[in-house]
Amino acid sequence: MxxxxxxxxxxxxxxxxxxxxxxxxxxxxxxxxxxxxANFVTAPFCACCGVPLNISAPGGDASQLCRACESFRPAFTIARSALHYDDTARRMILPLKYGDQSEASAGLARLMRRPGENMLQAANLLVPVPLHAARLRQRRYNQAAVLAIALARLTGRPLGLDALYRQRRTRPLEGLGEQERRDELAGSIVMKQGMDVQGKRVLVIDDVMTTGATAHQCALALRAGGAARVDVLTVARVADPRLQ
Structure with missing residues (x-):
């Protein structure tokens, strides 16, 4: 049928x-x-946060870190993305994020699978970046959760849709620098009481990564709950967060 x-x-x-x-x-x-x-993320990129690096940068080996990760190592182990966040990527993501076009999630999940295959196969749990309750009511659904569901269907990996939640609302992060974002988000994301991630390898799912501050807070909460490792997979990555 x-x-x-x-x-x-x-x-x-x-x-x-x-x-x-x-x-x-x-x-x-x-x-x-x-x-x-489509501008797919390819090497060279940061071995930790996955931000694309300048092709003319010295070195270029698989262990190279961006300046941000050299000065402040995030709580997640690695983050990977399918696309550079440019006009083409925005035209894919924004209808899902703001236009109620959740059917796009299946195609986006397939794009995410290319850079995230190893992380997906090793993950014990897929966890979306949470929205605050007020923003969830406004948007009616969490685009990160929709992507996590699509990836679970595609790969058969277990889901933890409500493993994390935002206990306080933060101001918009657009225009804020790396440290300002970390300060604004500090302590805003916690793990749901009774959620068991002890010893698990958790893969955090989101649509776009800018500086990685949100992913860092998610990883802090999951590691505090006993997760053995936290990785991050997104549709797109902002190439130079300092320009945002």
């Missing part, structure tokens, strides 16, 4: 590209032109 239902839906509403309205073979794909424009 599922293949038949899919055929009927595709006949009535043909699948379109994640970025533009061009028809594609299956839901969640990119058309040829948008695939060519």
């Amino acid at each position: 599922k293949p038949l239902l899919r055929w009927v839906l595709d006949s009535v509403l043909p699948p379109s590209c994640l970025v533009c309205a061009e028809p594609v073979e299956a839901e969640g794909q990119l058309c040829v032109n948008c695939f060519r424009r």
Whole structure:
């Protein structure tokens, strides 16, 4: 019945590209032109936070750290992203984040799987970055949770949708520097009482990473709860947080 239902839906509403309205073979794909424009994250990138590094930077080996991670090592072990956060990535992510187009999550999850395959296979639990209750009411759903569900369906990994929660609302982080973001977020994310992550390898899921301050707070909460390791996987990564 599922293949038949899919055929009927595709006949009535043909699948379109994640970025533009061009028809594609299956839901969640990119058309040829948008695939060519997609700016995938490739080496060199920071061995810890995954931020793309300047190609002319000295070294370039797999253990190279960005300046931010050299001066302040985050609580997570590694973070990886599928795309640079540019106009093409925004056109994929913003409809999911603000436009109620949760159907895009399946295609985005497939993009995330490429850089995150090893982390996904090793993870004991997928945990989305939480939204504060007030913001959740405003948006009606958590885009990070939708992505985590799509990845769980794709890989069969266990989910911990409410493992973390925000115990206080923070001001918007746009325009804040790395230290300002860390200060604003400090203590805002905690683990749900009774949640068991003892000895587990947890993979935190989100749509975009800018400085990594939010992921750091998530990792702190999970490590305090006994997680053996915390990694991070996002759709996109801001190339130079200092410009945001």
